[in-house]
Amino acid sequence: xxxxxxxxxxxxxxxxxxxxxxxxxxxxxxxxxxxxxxxxxxxxxxxxxxxxxxxxxxxxxxxxxxxxxxxxxxxxxxxxxxxxxxxxxxxxxxxxxxxxxxxxxxxxxxxxxxxxxxxxxxxxxxxxxxxxxxxxxxxxxxxxxxxxxxxxxxxxxxxxxxxxxxxxxxxxxxxxx
Amino acid sequence: xxxxxxxxxxxxxxxxxxxxxxxxxxxxxxxxxxxxxxxxxxxxxxxxxxxxxxxxxxxxxxxxxxxxxxxxxxxxxxxxxxxxxxxxxxxxxxxxxxxxxxxxxxxxxxxxxxxxxxxxxxxxxxxxxxxxxxxxxxxxxxxxxxxxxxxxxxxxxxxxxxxxxxxxxxxxxxxxxxx
Ligand code: SF4
Numbered sequence: 001x002x003x004x005x006x007x008x009x010x011x012x013x014x015x016x017x018x019x020x021x022x023x024x025x026x027x028x029x030x031x032x033x034x035x036x037x038x039x040x041x042x043x044x045x046x047x048x049x050x051x052x053x054x055x056x057x058x059x060x061x062x063x064x065x066x067x068x069x070x071x072x073x074x075x076x077x078x079x080x081x082x083x084x085x086x087x088x089x090x091x092x093x094x095x096x097x098x099x100x101x102x103x104x105x106x107x108x109x110x111x112x113x114x115x116x117x118x119x120x121x122x123x124x125x126x127x128x129x130x131x132x133x134x135x136x137x138x139x140x141x142x143x144x145x146x147x148x149x150x151x152x153x154x155x156x157x158x159x160x161x162x163x164x165x166x167x168x169x170x171x172x173x174x175x176x177x
Numbered sequence: 178x179x180x181x182x183x184x185x186x187x188x189x190x191x192x193x194x195x196x197x198x199x200x201x202x203x204x205x206x207x208x209x210x211x212x213x214x215x216x217x218x219x220x221x222x223x224x225x226x227x228x229x230x231x232x233x234x235x236x237x238x239x240x241x242x243x244x245x246x247x248x249x250x251x252x253x254x255x256x257x258x259x260x261x262x263x264x265x266x267x268x269x270x271x272x273x274x275x276x277x278x279x280x281x282x283x284x285x286x287x288x289x290x291x292x293x294x295x296x297x298x299x300x301x302x303x304x305x306x307x308x309x310x311x312x313x314x315x316x317x318x319x320x321x322x323x324x325x326x327x328x329x330x331x332x333x334x335x336x337x338x339x340x341x342x343x344x345x346x347x348x349x350x351x352x353x354x355x356x
Contacts, residue, residue: 134292136257150291159291164256167263167300 004084007049015040029087031072034099037090041105044077044086052077052086055106058113060092060120064153070094071122075102092122101127119151136164202246202272203328204234206321209245211265214252216279216311223314235321242268247324249317250301253281254294263300274327276320277303280310 005028012019012030020031032040044052056076063070069091077086092099101124103110111133113124118133131137140147142162149155183190212220224230224238239245242265254262266275277297280286283306285295297303304327305320 134257155291157290164292166256166259166294169300170266170302 004050004082007047008044008086011043011047011050012040015043027085027087029089031089031091034090034092037088038100038102038105040088041075041102045105050079051081052079052084053106054078054080055102055108055112056085058102058109058116060116060122060151062120062151062153067091068093071097071120073099073116073122097121097123098125099123100125101130103127119149121147121149121152139163199328203325205237206233206235206247206274206324206328207237207239207245208235208247208249208276208321209242209265209269210238210240210249210251211262212249212251213254213258214281216251216281219311219314220249220251220278220317223317225314228314228318230318230321233318233321233325242266243270245269246273247321248273248275248301249278250275250282250297251278253286253288254297255292256294257292259294259297259300262297266301274304274324275301276305276307276317276324277301278307278317278320279312280308283308286310 008028008030009021012032016033016036018033018036022029022031044050054077056078057074058076059074061072061074063072071092071094073090073092075088075090077088078084079086090099099122101109101113103113103124104126110128113127114130114133116122117124117127117130118135124130132139135148135150140163141160148160148163150159210217210220212218222228224236230236235247242248246269248262248266248269250262266273275297277283281288281293282297283303285293287310289295294300305323307316307320309316
């Protein structure tokens with residue numbers, strides 16, 4: 001393996017023994033436990049040999065019942081100095097839905113985590129402003145009052161009727177709302 | 178005989194106020210360019226010299242709803258955006274018309290999903306629909322001409338009905354806390 005990825009490997013091994021590594025088409029993915037996420041991310045950013053200083057994207061995958069843990073949060077990292085990329089994955093169970101926030105490490109993570117929260121309902125602990133990003137803030141099922149998360153696999157494609165109201169039709173001249 | 182020709186012949190005319198107002202409205206339809214996605218590019222092209230919407234008296238794209246006659250909805254309207262569209266519509270002085278440009282605004286288009294309004298005629302009285310994804314600039318010009326035909330013929334709309342009224346508030350978006 002290249003020296004650069006050996007550095008990364010040693011950082012991850014130092015922090016946890018509980019990791020998985022997948023190599024596919026020269027792309028490297030680590031699955032790490034969520035308790036070690038923050039330490040690893042700090043080290044990956046601050047270590048000058050690695051310097052993954054840019055968080056390109058954060059998103060999630062909903063495996064429904066295909067995997068033991070329903071959700072997986074995915075981090076796409078990039079090093080401008082070394083021109084290298086790395087992918088990290090963290091598994092989140094449906095019962096807790098908690099994941100540590102990396103917005104202290106990379107400022108760009110702030111909005112990505114808000115988006116992931118909006119779409120999957122994963123709650124990022126320590127996030128400074130965890131509100132919905134795209135959907136209305138009180139977006140929920142009108143019957144049960146449960147909040148809705150549209151990118152989950154069990155969410156119907158056309159949404160829940162009446163969950164987002166439309167403005168009323170102007171019946172006559174001069175109608176304003 | 179049109180008003181123009183009569184004026185040229187005699188130098189004066191006797192006619193109804195209605196006819197004069199319609200004549201004036203019809204030759205200066207000012208659109209409000211509500212370009213909310215890719216259709217807006219073709220809408221801009223329609224106003225450009227190549228297609229030249231100015232030939233039909235509609236080249237003045239007003240950037241404020243208070244000065245425009247036609248709401249040109251060019252793009253995908255989401256449920257969140259629908260309130261904004263309605264607010265802009267409310268701010269326009271009467272008489273006003275609505276053009277629904279493109280597949281998205283008219284039917285939801287390829288976005289058959291939870292977030293996109295499947296046609297703006299669910300909350301706005303649309304006068305002309307334009308088909309296409311995106312429509313050609315010629316279709317936009319045709320739509321403006323159809324509005325002019327409407328003004329000239331049957332559809333008389335009274336002026337200044339909502340003058341001075343307050344306009345719509347935004348919908349309630351919930352409190353800021355989630356956790
Ligand atoms: S109809 Fe086509 S071109 Fe127009 S806004 Fe929709 S996707 Fe874009």
